[in-house]
């Protein structure tokens with residue numbers, strides 16, 4: 001049997017196949033039918049504005065000769081996108097198969113619905129078809145639709161999933177704020193920290209990206225074929241089209257009005273948004289790798305899932321597959337987002353159509369990230385610190401106390417205490433290259449001419465207590 005003969009159609013890509021459950025929430029905003037539905041919303045809202053006006057023009061029809069819609073007629077027009085379902089998708093596709101123009105097919109679909117309107121809606125008649133897409137170029141409809149789809153996807157799907165990761169990490173940072181942990185710089189034992197503080201570093205970094213997203217602008221334009229309102233003015237010279245355009249984009253579409261464009265909205269806001277998401281992806285990629293290595297070290301233990309197989313051949317294993325999956329999907333997301341950011345900001349003269357094709361992949365770009373967020377969350381929820389390993393690591397590395405001892409010696413020397421010269425060299429002599437015990441550290445402190453208070457403070461230190469103010473720093477992660 002050929003797989004292409006099976007219905008429903010087998011997905012080519014994992015986002016819509018294997019991982020569909022995790023990525024499905026984005027279908028509502030970033031799929032092809034979602035875009036076409038949004039195009040219909042934009043088209044009918046434009047018709048409503050043209051027919052019923054707005055406060056700025058005294059609520060009179062913008063276009064002379066058009067009768068204002070009644071409430072029932074407005075409700076009917078708005079039902080066109082809301083009722084766009086399987087049958088509508090097929091009908092739109094049939095139009096597109098003939099027009100080879102997706103926005104024109106939307107226009108014809110709206111014409112079909114006008115034909116089918118109840119007779120009592122007297123303004124929804126054949127004559128009204130003239131008002132559909134009035135003075136618009138396809139990009140007027142597309143840029144507004146895409147901006148609204150992306151804004152909704154970000155606000156309703158991606159950002160909540162991202163925030164859930166931050167909230168989880170923040171709760172764990174708080175819980176483990178005082179749990180000491182051996183640091184490794186260059187992979188070598190270094191000044192201890194706390195587990196909570198290390199997680200809080202990620203919370204702080206991710207919160208900065210969240211704030212960037214909160215101030216992200218989503219721009220839109222509606223100004224005709226080359227952004228000059230040429231057709232608008234030729235048809236209706238007495239209308240303040242700049243005011244109409246601003247009203248539509250700002251108040252009806254809920255976007256930031258872009259007054260100055262070629263045929264296309266310049267897509268700079270998209271480049272900015274995708275750069276931020278890509279940056280957030282990379283921070284979380286760093287987190288995945290760190291946690292993976294903590295698991296490998298034994299600092300985090302994984303809770304085995306009942307019935308699940310770690311390795312197909314090595315029965316003892318619980319593999320950190322959620323973190324590995326997240327790592328891979330963040331990488332895929334970044335590569336698409338980076339391509340979108342880099343290419344969408346260029347268009348030949350007043351337009352080329354490369355952006356149209358590229359923007360069809362926004363769903364994939366955010367889909368890979370959403371999938372990664374899903375797996376990262378599951379991974380984070382399935383780990384907990386292994387106190388035995390953490391304590392053992394600290395206890396096996398008393399040499400990390402070389403730093404506080406030599407720094408205290410410097411302070412003593414600066415205060416004029418004799419015998420405190422060459423502190424770095426003296427401690428290096430003791431610490432480097434051989435294993436250091438608690439007793440050796442104590443003996444070294446005793447051999448130096450510390451004042452009693454400093455000696456007592458240093459002797460009270462252990463690798464586990466040498467964590468500075470790491471616990472308090474967690475409070476700065478918001």
Ligand SMILES: O=C(O)C[C@H](Nc1ncnc2c1ncn2[C@@H]1O[C@H](COP(=O)(O)O)[C@@H](O)[C@H]1O)C(=O)O
Nearest residue numbers: 100101102103136137138139263351353356357360
């Ligand atoms: O309002 C217009 O259409 C003006 C026209 N510019 C266009 N603006 C927007 N869409 C256009 C344009 N041209 C084509 N198409 C249609 O875009 C679709 C491209 O398909 P795909 O490559 O799959 O993304 C595909 O459906 C194309 O038919 C111009 O001549 O400047």
